[in-house]
Amino acid sequence: MIKNRVVKVGLIGLGDMANAHRTMISELDELKLSALCDVNEDLLNKIGDIENVAVEKRFNNMEALISDGEVDAVISIVPNHLHARVLELCIQYQKPILAEKPFTLNFEEAEYLKSLYEKQPIPCMVGFSYRYTPSFRYAKELIQEGKIGKVKHISVRYLQSFGAPIYDVPFLWRFDKAITGTGALGDLGAHMIDLARFMIGEFTSVSAMVDTFVHERKNPVSGEMQKVDVDDYASFLAVLDNSIPGNFVTTRNAIGSGNQHEITVYGDFGTIHASCERPYEIDVCIIEDKEVQSSFETKPVSESYKRQQLEDFADLILGKKQEGTPEFFDGYQNQKILERIIESAESGRTVLID
Incomplete structure (x- = not known):
């Protein structure tokens, strides 16, 4: 569990929804955007330059970002068919994650993830943003x-x-x-x-x-x-x-x-x-x-x-879980x-x- 320091966040997927998360991260002292991942090289470098993310922390492969020892937590904004894979990797590498909804592509994937999670739980928040x-x-x-x-x-x-x-x-x-x-x-x-x-x-x-x-x-x-x-x-x-x-x-x-x-x-x-x-x-x-x-x-x-969604994510990572966190x-x-x-x-x- 991360305590008493800034959480270094890796953001996977840099489409339109990622812009809102980048803004939310910038509003919180507890979080710092430190790594990026996207298959679009031009977009990756454009956002990397805007956010001053080091070149070596710009990834095309999501497992490379998730396994990076300097990334404390992951925010995933990828299409639905990749949701389960991101969660699986985060469980494997024991990385806290904010995952998008729907949870998985289908319930079969959800059942598989549940079997993994029960053996190796991690701080995991799901992006049900309307709770906020x-x-x-x-x-x-x-x-x-x-x-x-x-x-x-x-x-x-x-x-x-x-x-x-x-x-x-x-x-x-x-x-x-x-x-x-x-x-x-x-x-x-x-x-x-x-x-x-x-x-x-x-x-x-x-x-x-x-x-x-x-x-x-x-x-x-x-x-x-x-x-x-x-x-x-x-x-x-x-x-x-x-x-x-x-x-x-x-x-x-x-x-x-x-x-x-x-x-x-x-x-x-x-x-x-x-x-x-x-x-x-x-x-x-x-x-x-x-x-x-x-x-x-x-x-x-x-x-x-009013409460910012990522406030609850930061608190979850830092061991201060708030009631109602999805x-x-x-x-x-x-x-x-x-x-x-x-x-x-x-x-x-x-x-x-x-």
């Missing part, structure tokens, strides 16, 4: 304090529009099952699952359907049409702890939705609605003094609910639920999680 949205954190606290009474049911949505036919998006890796595993379900649905687990509790069963709206997209290199073999839409009913029912919908074909991730929680005498697009306010409706009717009120969310088990359980959703959609029946 202030409005969600505030809503969770109100629910735990019983402000809306006993929770009766929930509704969760994660809607985007970029995949809609009108935008004519070309064939990307996110539309290729061999690389991404699933479509909207794993990309967006994984966040819905984690938000419900974070705020409400464990899933006990699911009943699901998935669909693909755009069956072919143009290959940007060849210009030929290529088959899409992942989902554009997924919806499922679920039962969570204490027999709480929930309905979940996700799609990348919702015109007018940018990044619309939201949850509504209904209790005995109140309702809370929170959205990632409004991180510093929530909508609350609470019946007070046995009044017959009440209306929604928008409440501000204090800056005190760890290895959260990733594993999330992947299990994704597997059960697929099983339910394919079989047309309700499936128990365990």
Whole structure:
């Protein structure tokens, strides 16, 4: 365990998402970006120059970075089909890691990693970033304090529009099952699952359907049409702890939705609605003094609910784990639920999680 010194971080994968992590690292005194890895040599050197990373700490091979004795911890931002391999190497070399979601390409990989992890555990955080949205954190606290009474049911949505036919998006890796595993379900649905687990509790069963709206997209290199073999839409009913029912919908074909991730929680005498697009306010409706009717009120969310994701990663590495940090088990359980959703959609029946 690293104590009382700056954690030297190696960043694997330098695509768009890595820019946000580079910024977060720069904001924390506990972390220092000291190594980089990407297969794109030009991008590797460009980012290396910007971040003043030594030339000998710029890698094309992720195992070389992970095994480097001067790298204390790893942040991995790679496509889904590489998630399991990065985690396997970090377990092998006993390197703390922040891994992206979905946890793995499929549940078979998750099961294999679990067998390794139980023998050689490491500090492992999974990138369920919406746990750090202030409005969600505030809503969770109100629910735990019983402000809306006993929770009766929930509704969760994660809607985007970029995949809609009108935008004519070309064939990307996110539309290729061999690389991404699933479509909207794993990309967006994984966040819905984690938000419900974070705020409400464990899933006990699911009943699901998935669909693909755009069956072919143009290959940007060849210009030929290529088959899409992942989902554009997924919806499922679920039962969570204490027999709480929930309905979940996700799609990348919702015109007018940018990044619309939201949850509504209904209790005995109140309702809370929170959205990632409004991180510093929530909508609350609470019946007070046995009044017959009440209306929604928008409440501000204090800056005190703001917490940077990598703060929890640094604390996890330094032996100061914070409550609610998404760890290895959260990733594993999330992947299990994704597997059960697929099983339910394919079989047309309700499936128990365990």
